[in-house]
Amino acid sequence: MKYAFTEIEKKWQGRWEEEKSFKASEDPTKKKFYGLIEFPYPSGEGLHVGHPRPYTAMDIIARKRRMEGYSVLFPIGFDAFGLPTENYAIKHKVHPAEVTKKNIARFTSQLKMLGYSFDWDRVVDTTDPAYYKWTQWIFLKMFEKGLAYKATMPVNWCTSCKCVLANEEVVDGVCERCGSPVVRKEKSQWMLKITAYAQRLLDDLDDLDYIDRVKVQQRNWIGRSTGAEVNFDTTAGDKLKIYTTRPDTLFGATYMVVSPEHPILKKWESLLTNLDAVKAYQAEAARKSDFERTELAKEKTGVKLEGVMAINPVNGVEIPIFISDYVLASYGTGAIMAVPGHDERDWDFAKAMDLPIIEVVAGGNVEEAAFTDIATGTMVNSGFLDGLSVEEAKKRIITWLTDHKIGESKVNFKLRDWVFSRQRYWGEPIPIVHCDCCGYVAVPESELPLRLPEVENYETTDTGESPLSVMTEWINTTCPKCGGPAKRETDTMPQWAGSSWYFLRYTDPRNNQALASEEALKYWTPVDWYNGGMEHTTLHLLYSRFWHKFLYDLGVVPTKEPYAKRTSHGMILGEDGVKMSKSRGNVINPNDIVDEFGADTLRLYIMFIGDFEKAATWSSNAVKGCKRFLDRVWALGEEKIPGDDSLSKENEALIHRTIKKVSEDIEAMKFNTAIAALMSMLNEFGAHKPSRGDLKALLTLLCPFAPHIVEELWERQGFEGLASTAAWPVYDESKMVEDTISLAVQVSGKVRAQITVAADASDDEVVAAAMAEPRIAKIFENMTLIKSIVVKKRLVNLIGKPN
């Protein structure tokens, strides 16, 4: 009979659900494994064929761990706050909660259709007040510790979402989500002090088992640099503080630059004789979006401040000060000393403004280009630093600056604090009230969750305020501190809030006394293996590490890092080789594949498609290959094979080799070659008909990949229990080798023949056998053997010399 996948898959999904086969339990007698995938945003489009790639991968690992005897936690949930739902709600005049409910139901049925071994009793939903109560609680703890603060500053404003964005959400000067231009806007925002954890977020990466590119990207994003802060006296009688990574080049500083937003400019207004020109430049800089500012990066512009000069502390020389937008207000001190001889940007500016260039590190030609090589240069024109290497000069000058109380060594980070407010409805309300006499006051913990009120309209106001800002009866409240009138915060949290700690909630999802119990956290955390997309490296992954470290400091979680291991998958591209998108019409819906070929085939193909870490192009044709493989497995096991469960002599070595290959490949996420090994095994079964035990081995190895068909055949063969809870097979190295092996015979590195020898043949025997082979003997008719190299179990290489 044909393999009736539709009924069979339904049947086993039902059984697993009924018997709660994949329920996680805190069994102290077992080793635990916590496997995690990034929970989906339940969009209106439903699952597309990209989702199953990471899900199936971790499902395979989780299933293998269970078979290996671990107590496994493999949970799923929904990251359901977010803009698309809100926009849909606005357009169709429905409550976002309704939309969310519908979308979650759809996602749930699709995920169940694919046979994942999730513990469905632990589903979390970030929009559930019982969940976001704890998101708010964590925020209040941060507020209490001074890590959540309100600041008025220029922020990234998406013109289309009408909402502020975190730095991490701005990509190439446009909104990461919608692609609309991002402009700078002064706004009062809630901020989280992630910078307080910058050093620890960097240092602790060393001990984590993350793939390198994730570590590199996070290090890059945190952007630690070491240098010095130096105070320059000015003719205005005050000081200008700058940050530099090259204090060694101080003698080469020929001018200073401050950013257009630098506060000292206000102070100096009365001294500036060209105030109009300065103000005009400031206004122009403010008008530019981030995008324009970086786009126009090639041409340096600026205005000299007439009326104030700076004094170089090492030699007393007066040097001019400029304002220019190539200096950023938000990094370092917002001011620099310019050393055009040894910094490319300063060199460009000096050339544009016709400023002098002094060489202080010999080794290049500063008239041609800035010389920035710090490894080979020698200090010149630098007084007491002359003759030193750059490295030595740095140390010497920092000591000198410190001794003279002019400056000190300083570490800076590119990482900025996290803009945490969003002017949107569909997010967690920020549990803070503002009181005229007490300032910002936390909503008492007993009042959590602070629920989202019902509103008429979900649209952001024209002035860019949250939809909650028109809810006067909700906004007006009393101050928890003094009892006087107070107003609630109307901004909500960003989508990244709920996902920053969801993996903790899975350990104890229904707890209403704590975000999770101490015992559950102690048993399950840290997450042993977290697989997710590279696009979250500097967003979700970094944010959640930050929150976790904060909770660790509070004593709430037992580990300093949330995830012991992080891996990443490549994207699934459409058949045309480009990213799947609705507008392109190249989206593959998993339901269609499941209807035509079954869930097992989809699971198998999505893992066989190529290198897990790299992008892969979908091929409707190639899916058939996986279906054919399963059909052949079905044909083999459909009828009960008589006999016991022992391995046949003929297939024993093959089976042990395959167990090793599949076991190791799953651990290395080389699913494509694991499946290839299973296909090879089946092909070999063509030569030697498998025994009942041989088939059992194949089914056990195939179970994590294609669990439905395996369960059905398992039952038909009368094997005990569920295949999903059977023991993972163990290989025996001694049983992997055949009695005789085939070796390649090379002559001077070129393969000329094959010989068959006993597996334990000595080198001399191998060479003798090779020389006896007719073709080799012929070649050596006119040659003398001068050297032979035998590589055990692989080949023998014979080197000869003409007679």
Place this chain on the structure above:
RNA sequence: GCCGGUGUGGCGGAAUUGGCAGACGCAAGGGACUUAAAAUCCCUCGCUGGCAACAGCGUACCGGUUCGAUCCCGGUCACCGGCACCA
């Protein structure tokens, strides 16, 4: 510009990291079964020459080390990803 990665048949991709290049799958061609098609099964399948045995060439390109290089070293080119005026 800086950092990271990749380059192998018609295609997706293998190769225990120095040991038989192209596993496994797709596509293609031929054959069997069939009234026919689909499905299934068998064979061929890197390029060139040859009926064949076989020989030569071949892992982006040029060179090196080695008995032996897809893998190591030096150089060149192409593509992809991340960061980007961070002083």
